[in-house]
Amino acid sequence: xxxxxxxxxxxxxxxxxxxxxxxxxxxxxxxxxxxxxxxxxxxxxxxxxxxxxxxxxxxxxxxxxxxxxxxxxxxxxxxxxxxxxxxxxxxxxxxxxxxxxxxxxxxxxxxxxxxxxxxxxxxxxxxxxxxxxxxxxxxxxxxxxxxxxxxxxxxxxxxxxxxxxxxxxxxxxxxxxxxxxxxxxxxxxxxxxxxxxxxxxxxxxxxxxxxxxxxxxxxxxxxxxxxxxxxxxx
Numbered sequence: 001x002x003x004x005x006x007x008x009x010x011x012x013x014x015x016x017x018x019x020x021x022x023x024x025x026x027x028x029x030x031x032x033x034x035x036x037x038x039x040x041x042x043x044x045x046x047x048x049x050x051x052x053x054x055x056x057x058x059x060x061x062x063x064x065x066x067x068x069x070x071x072x073x074x075x076x077x078x079x080x081x082x083x084x085x086x087x088x089x090x091x092x093x094x095x096x097x098x099x100x101x102x103x104x105x106x107x108x109x110x111x112x113x114x115x116x117x118x119x120x121x122x123x124x125x126x127x128x129x130x131x132x133x134x135x136x137x138x139x140x141x142x143x144x145x146x147x148x149x150x151x152x153x154x155x156x157x158x159x160x161x162x163x164x165x166x167x168x169x170x171x172x173x174x175x176x177x178x179x180x181x182x183x184x185x186x187x188x189x190x191x192x193x194x195x196x197x198x199x200x201x202x203x204x205x206x207x208x209x210x211x212x213x214x215x216x217x218x219x220x221x222x223x224x225x226x227x228x229x230x231x232x233x234x
Contacts (some may be wrong), residue, residue: 011081012069012081013069013081013083015069016069018081019227021146022058022059022060024042024056024058025059026057027045046071047071047078048078048079050073050074050077050078052070052071052079069081112157116161116164116165117168136221137218138218139222142226144158174207175204175208175211176204176208176211177207
């Protein structure tokens with residue numbers, strides 16, 4: 001199906017006037033069509049054109065628009081416009097037996113887990129470029145709402161992605177998380193005795209304050225970036 005904008009950030013896409021729900025019909029006069037490769041074709045074109053202006057034909061509320069977007073060059077040298085793309089159209093789903101369902105579920109879990117680990121690795125190695133992509137509860141709800149408007153069944157995959165993210169975050173050696181407790185147990189095993197309670201409490205309290213502060217910051221930032229909030233201040 002043709003690519004559809006699911007959510008936009010304050011990046012090249014918003015500067016170009018792209019909005020969530022826009023359907024991209026063509027790029028550089030190349031019709032994207034309704035094939036399964038349409039999203040991949042658009043992504044490849046964007047990635048291969050950093051700092052170059054691209055002409056997009058967009059369908060918005062049955063009105064056809066022509067917009068120009070200039071992909072930003074990332075540290076990997078590829079272009080990006082800062083949106084989430086999703087196929088727009090009805091998906092043909094095939095009924096699978098129980099064994100096939102487990103096999104496909106395992107394959108999809110492996111794919112999502114690999115993408116999640118890759119995202120965390122990129123966040124650590126390229127923090128300045130990827131920090132803006134960290135989303136809080138407000139942004140997650142917004143993305144989920146956009147997915148529900150496009151394809152309600154996509155929420156199952158989105159829910160699985162959130163669960164995998166939370167599981168990975170929870171095992172990281174961060175204070176106030178299960179991974180932090182495992183880190184204390186590891187240190188205890190190496191030292192032969194636990195850290196003093198005062199030190200453990202101090203680390204846990206500091207970590208909890210930092211995590212709560214990050215959560216509050218993300219909620220405020222994502223709320224301020226909501227389209228309805230921005231329209232109020234225009």
